[in-house]
Amino acid sequence: MNAKRAIPVRERNIVLIGFMGVGKTTIGQLVAKKLYRDFIDIDQQIEKDFNMSIPEIFEKKGEDFFRKTEKEYILDICHHKRFKIVSLGGGSFKQEEIRNCCLENCLVLHLDLSWENWKQRADLLIESRPVLHNRSMDEMEQLFNERKVIYDKHNSKVATDNLSPEEVADYIVETLKIGWDLYQPM
Amino acid sequence: MSNTELELLRQKADELNLQILKLINERGNVVKEIGKAKEAQGVNRFDPVRERTMLNNIIENNDGPFENSTIQHIFKEIFKAGLELQEEDHSKALLVSRKKKPEDTIVDIKGEKIGDGQQRFIVGPCAVESYEQVAEVAAAAKKQGIKILRGGAFKPRTSPYDFQGLGVEGLQILKRVADEFDLAVISEIVTPAHIEEALDYIDVIQIGARNMQNFELLKAAGAVKKPVLLKRGLAATISEFINAAEYIMSQGNDQIILCERGIRTYETATRNTLDISAVPILKQETHLPVFVDVTHSTGRRDLLLPTAKAALAIGADGVMAEVHPDPSVALSDSAQQMAIPEFEKWLNELKPMVKVNA
Numbered sequence: 001m002n003a004k005r006a007i008p009v010r011e012r013n014i015v016l017i018g019f020m021g022v023g024k025t026t027i028g029q030l031v032a033k034k035l036y037r038d039f040i041d042i043d044q045q046i047e048k049d050f051n052m053s054i055p056e057i058f059e060k061k062g063e064d065f066f067r068k069t070e071k072e073y074i075l076d077i078c079h080h081k082r083f084k085i086v087s088l089g090g091g092s093f094k095q096e097e098i099r100n101c102c103l104e105n106c107l108v109l110h111l112d113l114s115w116e117n118w119k120q121r122a123d124l125l126i127e128s129r130p131v132l133h134n135r136s137m138d139e140m141e142q143l144f145n146e147r148k149v150i151y152d153k154h155n156s157k158v159a160t161d162n163l164s165p166e167e168v169a170d171y172i173v174e175t176l177k178i179g180w181d182l183y184q185p186m
Numbered sequence: 187m188s189n190t191e192l193e194l195l196r197q198k199a200d201e202l203n204l205q206i207l208k209l210i211n212e213r214g215n216v217v218k219e220i221g222k223a224k225e226a227q228g229v230n231r232f233d234p235v236r237e238r239t240m241l242n243n244i245i246e247n248n249d250g251p252f253e254n255s256t257i258q259h260i261f262k263e264i265f266k267a268g269l270e271l272q273e274e275d276h277s278k279a280l281l282v283s284r285k286k287k288p289e290d291t292i293v294d295i296k297g298e299k300i301g302d303g304q305q306r307f308i309v310g311p312c313a314v315e316s317y318e319q320v321a322e323v324a325a326a327a328k329k330q331g332i333k334i335l336r337g338g339a340f341k342p343r344t345s346p347y348d349f350q351g352l353g354v355e356g357l358q359i360l361k362r363v364a365d366e367f368d369l370a371v372i373s374e375i376v377t378p379a380h381i382e383e384a385l386d387y388i389d390v391i392q393i394g395a396r397n398m399q400n401f402e403l404l405k406a407a408g409a410v411k412k413p414v415l416l417k418r419g420l421a422a423t424i425s426e427f428i429n430a431a432e433y434i435m436s437q438g439n440d441q442i443i444l445c446e447r448g449i450r451t452y453e454t455a456t457r458n459t460l461d462i463s464a465v466p467i468l469k470q471e472t473h474l475p476v477f478v479d480v481t482h483s484t485g486r487r488d489l490l491l492p493t494a495k496a497a498l499a500i501g502a503d504g505v506m507a508e509v510h511p512d513p514s515v516a517l518s519d520s521a522q523q524m525a526i527p528e529f530e531k532w533l534n535e536l537k538p539m540v541k542v543n544a
Contacts, residue, residue: 009232103230156235178241179234182265 009183013084018111020090021125030169032085078105110154221272281435296370301475304543306504310336312519314356322511324367349517357387378406408437415443448483457485475503
């Protein structure tokens with residue numbers, strides 16, 4: 001008999017997902033600060049550990065290698081860490097194992113942005129995102145919509161259109177407090 | 187305001203109460219449906235944004251006279267109650283609780299099925315002092331049909347200068363005696379580091395009163411496949427005792443025997459105060475077998491018989507007592523251990539009231 005208890009809601013990592021450029025890292029850092037918790041950005045962590053940028057890793061080691069590494073990092077956090085605010089790379093949720101593990105052990109928040117809003121930021125983003133290189137706007141929109149289906153698996157969707165990172169972070173913090181209180185009053 | 191008017195208003199309030207009641211229950215049913223639908227779709231049930239949106243919507247529609255904060259408070263309670271309805275039945279109940287498992291747990295010690303309704307005895311010396319001493323008691327116990335022998339190898343004593351036990355050598359003596367007399371042996375382990383080693387020598391790990399809230403030790407005992415006898419801490423409430431057992435069970439080991447051994451009170455006539463009512467409470471609240479240690483609770487030889495009778499009468503699964511070939515030379519607890527003839531007399535007086543399975 002080994003009844004594994006679910007991780008208490010208050011202790012669960014908060015995982016931010018969403019399309020690249022939606023603001024997961026910026027917002028995640030703010031949320032972490034406001035909740036006095038630690039922030040982990042999976043992509044930055046990998047870049048630091050391999051001493052290479054993500055485009056470089058893609059180029060030198062290939063996407064498969066990156067996806068495998070990404071999975072190891074995320075599963076490790078799901079199983080061994082608590083109270084973290086985690087920003088996932090935009091493509092990581094494509095992997096079913098990552099998805100299931102996050103949904104089972106963490107609170108997954110989808111930062112949602114409309115395509116119109118995203119388009120306005122596109123120029124700033126493309127250079128650092130290998131997946132966007134050599135894609136037309138139409139292709140990018142297609143990718144945007146494909147990913148949206150994947151991000152549909154979450155605990156909550158947070159609308160970010162026309163909001164500043166600070167505003168979104170405040171919204172998330174307040175919402176989490178309401179949720180924690182309802183799910184696990186202390 | 188006339189009396190009739192007041193009466194009418196009261197009637198109105200009564201009607202509204204019933205309407206609210208009906209609506210709350212209707213909401214409860216809807217929430218349950220949602221829970222089922224979410225489960226079927228594999229959707230996670232925690233959605234804080236949804237909760238917040240509902241609350242905001244309610245506040246936006248609040249025309250008074252209640253303050254927003256009051257409304258928010260009331261609705262939060264309604265939400266919480268709804269979420270509880272969604273939860274799997276008793277998912278929050280402790281693993282050791284009756285709520286979680288209504289049937290009695292049976293602890294199998296070398297074929298002795300503790301908790302099967304039959305009342306049993308565990309006897310032996312307080313501390314293992316030598317092979318001769320343990321063998322002598324083992325022979326006497328065996329003659330009486332007792333199958334489980336106790337003996338301390340690691341002794342957590344009040345003073346560091348008191349006899350601390352023979353340690354592993356004591357466990358080896360117990361093992362030798364157990365093999366020779368075909369008995370099961372139980373001995374206290376005081377540190378997680380000794381648990382693994384002890385598995386080779388003993389049949390039941392005892393966690394003593396002083397260590398009842400040694401959580402790392404509890405976890406270590408829970409992680410092995412060996413029955414555990416958990417004694418109640420000398421200043422532990424029943425709830426703390428139950429939670430200590432939960433520590434063991436949460437690690438996967440459900441072979442746990444609880445043992446009431448007296449608690450510290452202002453009373454000095456006995457060594458501790460035997461909390462005899464703890465036995466039926468523990469039997470009601472948990473599904474685990476419960477023993478009573480009459481030696482440590484009373485600290486008085488003259489009380490071993492009446493307290494053992496009380497334990498049997500109140501429904502304990504068994505009684506634990508200390509027996510020494512010559513208590514006057516015992517290295518510990520000399521005031522309360524029974525000599526072998528005393529033990530035989532004690533047992534013979536108890537035998538008529540022992541519940542035996544047909």
